[in-house]
Amino acid sequence: MSNPLIAGKAGETHLLLGNEAIVRGAVEAGVQFVSCYPGTPSSEVPDTFFRLSPEADYYFEYSTNEKVALEASAGAALGGARALCTMKHVGVNVAADPLMTLSYTGVPGALVLLSADDPGCHSSQNEQDNRYFARLGGLPVFEPASAQECKDMTRTAMALSDELDGPVLLRTTTRVNHLRGPVTLADAEKAPAPAGFQKDPSKYVPIPAFARPMHLRLLERMQRAMELAETSEYNTVTGSGTVGVVASGISRAYLSDALTLSGLGDKVKVLELGFTYPLPEQLVLSFMKGLTKVLVVEELEPLLENDLRVLVQTTGLDIEIFGKNTLPRYGEFTVGMVEDALRSVLGEAPAVRPVNPPEEGLPMRPPNLCAGCPHRASYLTTRKVFGDEAIYSSDIGCYTLGILPPLKSADLLVCMGSSISAGSGLSKATGQTVVAFLGDSTFFHSGMTGLANAVYNQHDILVVILDNKTTAMTGHQPHPGVEKSIMGDNESRVIIEDVVRGLGVTEIRKVNPLNQKKFTAAVEELKAKSGVRVLIAEEPCPLFARRAYGKKPQxxxxxxxxxxxxxxxxxxxxxxxxxxxxxxxxxxxxxxxxxxxxxxxxxxxxxxxxxxxx
Amino acid sequence: MSVTPLRIFMTGVGGQGTLTATTLLAKAALLRGLPVTSGEIHGMAQRGGVVESTLLIGLKSPKIGPGEADVLMGFEPLETLRALIYLKPGGAVFSSTESTPPLSVSTGQATCPGLVDVEGRVAEVAGITGWYPCQSLGLQAGAAQAGNIALLGAVAASGVLPFGPDAVAEAITANMKPKIAAINLKALELGVEAAKA
CATH class of the missing domain: 3.30.70 (Alpha-Beta Plaits)
Structure with a gap:
């Protein structure tokens, strides 16, 4: 049966996950090239592209990390293709290097970068606000608040990138990626085949002499983007009064519900921003005419708020701006919080909202390594041999759950790939015994460079690569080392052991951790040695083995x-x-x-x- | 379209099918032409942790804050109790009576309140309550996972939703393979009967 995300016709309405709607938006925009590194809350976007790829016209790849993913999409867009690159917010840190220069070179095709931010840290190590990246690099930004907008804005972002010849940021937050709502489809566009790369070093090779004019062209492009934001259908003014509210992203949904439920709708004038950067200054100024107070409703950083403060100051307006003095700079908002902020600006008392007291002392239900998870065996044995004194340098994946007692196998963690490099530095500086744990996908993502560094700089570290043959945490995506994916065999496998050997490691063992006797012997043997040692703990994730290998426990x-x-x-x-x-x-x-x-x-x-x- | 706003908070344990139930209910609402938004939290929650989701009719925000839910649906009694903070005092609570204890409880390292205590605590703050042996009803229909659908049946039959079990049945038929749909339709019916009993 063909999937409506690919084959759906104009006018059909489907209930879609925000992330599925992004896929449909890209398909409607005639996307030709999609690359990604998975990560919650973005993962259903690439996973849906992957699943539907046999019946679709686009090229799709899981790249080894976000920098590679963005560079791959950049190359495609430089050749004239329409490209979409997806990642979670911290992935953009990894991709920041190409991103900052891509806005200089621009792209003759089209390039949309999805950054899925995570206010509230539902499944992330921080709640950084990636709207900063748009300001740092010079990218127009769209921020949807509904499933319909996820689709529509993806399409518009692609068209805008095509028009401006520069990359565009589609910035979502967890609640938007993981909401469901009705989406009415439009027909899918068929983009012309990529024109091919047209040589012009002055445009595409940012040596200093060329980079300087590129920066000027970027500033001109952002000026044009601002003009387009002034009349964007996603930036709307409603209501009337002397008190204004400006909201962006998912905060627009909280605001809308707060107005519906509180009856305050006729007391305020509202500016909703969906095309949020560059700020449409004329629209904002005309909105602020006659206002005495403006409340800015945006989660995390006060970016719109500060832009508004600058605008009010430079135009000499007498308007009081409220924002982070009324609403928090961390975590997510709720409808109630937005309503109370509104009441406070209107000079009203906060709403009386009776709440049942939280139940105290209930046993927690933390996520746990699954029954049969090979990581449990790896941790159990390594701890038995190394004890409490060793420092366990962890990494990002299911195996971070080893932090919980009784395994307690995660003492420090910075970011993807840091287990080896941070562990190396720690051991060098303090002489402490360090065991690094990282997964197979993380090894390809950014463990390899740390391992080469450890070999070259003669660090003293045992690296345990927890090779469960898939990217388990984010939903069993493939990586270069897998034998299989849900689509079949991996025909171009990169063998982890060969890579490790190629990077210069001489002490290598590969053992199934579920064989406790052999695994214990390997850990003991490697403990007795010094220098860079690698133990590959190889056994598929049982959940994945059931799906991809048809392996059922007997x-x-x-x-x-x-x-x-x-x-x-x-x-x-x-x-x-x-x-x-x-x-x-x-x-x-x-x-x-x-x-x-x-x-x-x-x-x-x-x-x-x-x-x-x- | 003017619709009386309704906020439903759902909670359960990873692997129970909380999200499947949420999506089905959203599709049922959409079939009746209602403006619907639902929300869910994925990620770490899937490794046996708590899974929370929301369904909103006539509203746009996919998130429900403390004291904001008109209806609380719990697919596991301990999680029903934990989520009680989201219920508007006087709201409706529908819950499974059958427990999936957390690891700390099943291995004897912690204790968890018994069903009588949970029901008592819920009765203090809820206006309407309904308790059903969901997994058993699911098993009776043909699969333990269908227990969620039994709870949907009970809620739809109670009259707190702007549509009845017929809309849920239509959503099941339209979205599931015939064999699985048959089990879930049976579970739905068992839930409806349980609510009327």
């Missing part, structure tokens, strides 16, 4: 009556398939057990049997 662990609770397997291994039965004895939930047999290797009194056997 056996289950069970606890014999001889097991003594003082053996402590439950406390040490902490598998989600464990429970205490009515007699307060350890038991294994056969439905949850993945048959990894890690616990069986911890006690002679835990045994295996075929699933279903008594």
């Amino acid at each position: 056996v289950t662990a069970y606890v014999t009556p001889e097991y003594d609770m003082s053996e402590g397997v439950m406390e040490r291994v902490a598998c989600p398939a464990f429970y205490q039965d009515d007699d307060c004895r350890l038991a294994v939930n056969e439905l949850l057990c993945a048959g990894c047999m890690l616990c069986v290797q911890q006690s002679d009194n835990i045994k295996s049997k075929k699933k279903g056997d008594k």
